[in-house]
Structure formats: structure tokens, C-alpha cells
Amino acid sequence: MRFHFDPGPLRSKSADTQGPYWMVALGLCLFVAGVLFAL
Numbered sequence: 001m002r003f004h005f006d007p008g009p010l011r012s013k014s015a016d017t018q019g020p021y022w023m024v025a026l027g028l029c030l031f032v033a034g035v036l037f038a039l
Helices: 007-017 019-038
Strands: none
8 A cells, every 4th residue: 555644745735725715714713703703
């Protein structure tokens, strides 16, 4: 099985392409949740 979890290439790739995106998405979700909770 070659598909063992290998953090090396996966980490650099996800850090380059997906790092900021999920952080922005998380911030947006928290912001929307806060606004809905405040209303």
C-alpha cells in the first residue's frame, strides 16, 4: 500500500494551495455565526 499518510509532500502542497483558504472560510463561518447569533 503506497497510500500511507505521508505528511511531507502533502503538507507543502496543502500549505501552498489550501492554507489560507480554509482559514478564510473558518473566519467567514465564525463571522456569519456571530452575526446570526447577534440578530
